[in-house]
Each structure stands twice: as C-alpha cells, then as structure tokens.
Amino acid sequence: MTRRSIFMGAGLMLASMVFAPARAGAPPSPAGKEEAAKTLRVGDPAPPLGGVRWIKGTRVDGFKPGQVYVVECWATWCGPCRLMMPHLSQLARAYKGKATFLGVDVLEDGKDFKATSARVDAFVAEMGDQMDYSVSQDTEDTLVARTWFRAAKLPGIPATFVVDGQGHIAWLGHPMHLDVVLPAVLKGDFDARQFEDKLAVLEKTQGTFGTAIKQEDYKAALKAAEGLPEGEPAFASSRSVMRLIALVHLDQEGAERVYAEMERAGHANELLAGILMAQEGIPNIWRVRAAGLVKQAAKRKQDLYNLAEVQFKAGLKAEAVESIKAFLAYLKDKSAKEPGKAAALANYIRKAEEALRTYEGGPLAAPGAGK
Incomplete structure (x- = not known):
C-alpha cells in the first residue's frame, strides 16, 4: 500500500x-x-x-x-x-x-x-x-x-x-x-557504443509498436516486433514480449507458443504480468496466468494487497478474498505490535476492509476464467 x-x-x-x-x-x-x-x-x-x-x-x-x-x-x-x-x-x-x-x-x-x-x-x-x-x-x-x-x-x-x-x-x-x-x-x-546503437534501434521499434497498440492495429504491432532480428541478444526479451502482446489479440495458438518460449527463457515474470493485465479484450486465461506470476513473486506480506487485486481482476474471487484477509491479518498484527504506527496503519486497514467487501460481493469469476 x-x-x-x-x-x-x-x-x-x-x-x-x-x-x-x-x-x-x-x-x-x-x-x-x-x-x-x-x-x-x-x-x-x-x-x-x-x-x-x-x-x-x-x-x-x-x-x-x-x-x-x-x-x-x-x-x-x-x-x-x-x-x-x-x-x-x-x-x-x-x-x-x-x-x-x-x-x-x-x-x-x-x-x-x-x-x-x-x-x-x-x-x-x-x-x-x-x-x-x-x-x-x-x-x-x-x-x-x-x-x-x-x-x-x-x-x-x-x-x-x-x-x-x-x-x-x-x-x-x-x-x-x-x-x-x-x-x-x-x-x-x-562494445558499449555498439550496444547503445542497438538500443536505439530497439527504442525506435518500441515507438512504432506502441503507436500500433494504441491504435489497436495488432497486425502492425506484430510486424514491428518481428522486424527486430531474431536471435540478437539485445532484442530477445523485448521482441518476445511485443510478439506476445500482439498475438494475445490475434492468434491464441501463436501466443501460447511464444509464452512457452518465454517460460523456458525465464522471461515469464511479474513484469510480464503487469503488461498482460493492462490488455483489454483478451481471453481471461491470460489474466489468470498473470495472477499466477504475481503470486510467485509475492514473497512479502505487503505484496498480498496487490496480489488480491490482480486475482480479483482475473475473476479468481476465492483466491482474492483469501489474499486480502491475509493482508488484513498482517496489518492488524503489525498495528498491535507497533502502537506508534497504529494511526498510520488504520488508513491501510480501512482500505483493505473496503477491498474485502468488494471482493466478497464481486462476481464468482470473470468470463473464461481458467479456460
């Protein structure tokens, strides 16, 4: 929080x-x-x-x-x-x-x-x-x-x-x-200069890709991403992410192949989860996967609030309720053990309680959750 x-x-x-x-x-x-x-x-x-x-x-x-x-x-x-x-x-x-x-x-x-x-x-x-x-x-x-x-x-x-x-x-x-x-x-x-030249190419491609995404021209976005040379280490991670984001809007089988490649390369992580959660109009399975990535990264009690929010947006109501309850328990325990912070924590407790009421009253699952 x-x-x-x-x-x-x-x-x-x-x-x-x-x-x-x-x-x-x-x-x-x-x-x-x-x-x-x-x-x-x-x-x-x-x-x-x-x-x-x-x-x-x-x-x-x-x-x-x-x-x-x-x-x-x-x-x-x-x-x-x-x-x-x-x-x-x-x-x-x-x-x-x-x-x-x-x-x-x-x-x-x-x-x-x-x-x-x-x-x-x-x-x-x-x-x-x-x-x-x-x-x-x-x-x-x-x-x-x-x-x-x-x-x-x-x-x-x-x-x-x-x-x-x-x-x-x-x-x-x-x-x-x-x-x-x-x-x-x-x-x-x-070679630092050579590497910076490659990053300049990447930045230009990212600009073209970003414009296409904003215009919902996913074919143009995919074309921009695939214009980066395959196999060039300086482009590998960004190229995969851009291809995936375009494909989740265009071709689910293609997206699955790219995601599997990213998992093998260790690029499926909390950073990717944030990008997937920002996409609209895509199958909910991608939000469910994003929630899984966030859960893997949630090592601290403080991370549970954000995990619950992602889970709820993915239609995982029961998991969201469980996470926000655990976060509330953490806040209340901290408040009891550290009275000097009780006033500041009270505001966070109130927000977490509001989130709990929302999650408990929300839909059981988003359309297509888990599919």
Whole structure:
C-alpha cells in the first residue's frame, strides 16, 4: 500500500515495459549538493563508495583489479526497482565468483537520516532472498547519488553501473539489459557504443509498436516486433514480449507458443504480468496466468494487497478474498505490535476492509476464467 508495493495503478506503469524500460523519476538535487562540473561516462574510473552504510552481505571497500562489479542504485519507494530485484538476485547467484553485485539505496524521502535508515533496513529485511546480494545505504550527504547517479545524467532509477576488471565504467543504464551486457563484459568483448546503437534501434521499434497498440492495429504491432532480428541478444526479451502482446489479440495458438518460449527463457515474470493485465479484450486465461506470476513473486506480506487485486481482476474471487484477509491479518498484527504506527496503519486497514467487501460481493469469476 506504499509507493513501493502498489502493483496495479492508473495506466499500469509496468505496461511501459513494452515500450521502454520502466523507471521511477529522480527528485531534484538538494540545494548545495549539485556537482555540475563532474560527469560520469563509460570509460571513466568508477567513483569510490566510501562511507556508505552496509546493511547486508559482504562489505566492499574498493574495486579490486580483475573483478567485475554491478552497482545498482535503488530506493524503497521505487516500484520498478523492487520489480528488478529478484532478477538481479538470480544474476548475482549465476555469476557468483565472477561478478560482485552491490545495491546502494539512494534518493530517499525525508531529512531524518536515522528514520530513513530504519525504513531502508526494514525494506531489506522484508525482501529477504529477493535481494540476494550486498546492500548498502548512501551516505548522509548523498555521495553515491551525486557522484554516480546524477553524474551519469540518467533519467531515473533503477540505474545500473557495470565496473570492469580495470575499475572503469564499462556500461551504465537500466538493469533489464544486464543479461546481455554482463556476459560480454566478463568475456572482455563488450562494445558499449555498439550496444547503445542497438538500443536505439530497439527504442525506435518500441515507438512504432506502441503507436500500433494504441491504435489497436495488432497486425502492425506484430510486424514491428518481428522486424527486430531474431536471435540478437539485445532484442530477445523485448521482441518476445511485443510478439506476445500482439498475438494475445490475434492468434491464441501463436501466443501460447511464444509464452512457452518465454517460460523456458525465464522471461515469464511479474513484469510480464503487469503488461498482460493492462490488455483489454483478451481471453481471461491470460489474466489468470498473470495472477499466477504475481503470486510467485509475492514473497512479502505487503505484496498480498496487490496480489488480491490482480486475482480479483482475473475473476479468481476465492483466491482474492483469501489474499486480502491475509493482508488484513498482517496489518492488524503489525498495528498491535507497533502502537506508534497504529494511526498510520488504520488508513491501510480501512482500505483493505473496503477491498474485502468488494471482493466478497464481486462476481464468482470473470468470463473464461481458467479456460
């Protein structure tokens, strides 16, 4: 129910993953904290992380020669950041010993550093093994936000920096591209300029695709998606998602084949669920599948509110009622154990009770549910 846990919302932010990487916009720099003279580009030495507060995992005091690092800037309030964390954890495990993953919390709200630290610690604890890498919090004077994120002129978070074995920035951008970037950096044959040229082609295609989808011209959307070269790693995930979204409107057998391919590739996840839930006029089986994907990702009690909403929209009334009841029980238990938060939690409890009444009085299932 906080900014970080809302999955469903106006316009479904995650639907933008079809068209461009989803990011949360960064707040303006605090007065007196700008370092306008300094920029951070590919090829520059990686700035130090000195002074960050380590919360979880192995402390990193410097970038060792021969070791590759992935530095991820995130925030507790950033929905896209949270959605990328399970995949970052998968990569951290897959490349253990070859690449070190570091998450640095930046751009938090509030001026009370102690209170902010407590909020960050609670978030990290709640995420558990979905943040299966070293995690730290930016310094009180926002060193990392200034010398990494803002210096790189990136549009928002999550923001990823890959540091090569020589301690230089090999690449910076959105973490959704790490599956392609990281193996190439480890092999020593990554060409950042060439990769950015490919991303420019992808962005142009996404624009054409997005226009076609808005016009409900799904044949044109499919044509745009299939215009991307098959087998090119830089396009693979986006090409699959775009093909699937076009095909769920055009050809169910074709959509099933693409979905099966995405499952095998590990691309059927909560990000895809958000895109599927944004589609109108498609067979309900796709919403049911989306609900299943959200359920797989719902590791925290806070996620149950959003899970219930997705389940209800998919016509899974009994499951929605069960999820929202579990969420209510969590809120009431938290309120009892933490009296100081009772007033704030009361509003969430009220909203969850309203949702429960809606779900209990709603239809048994949406047309075609489970079919």
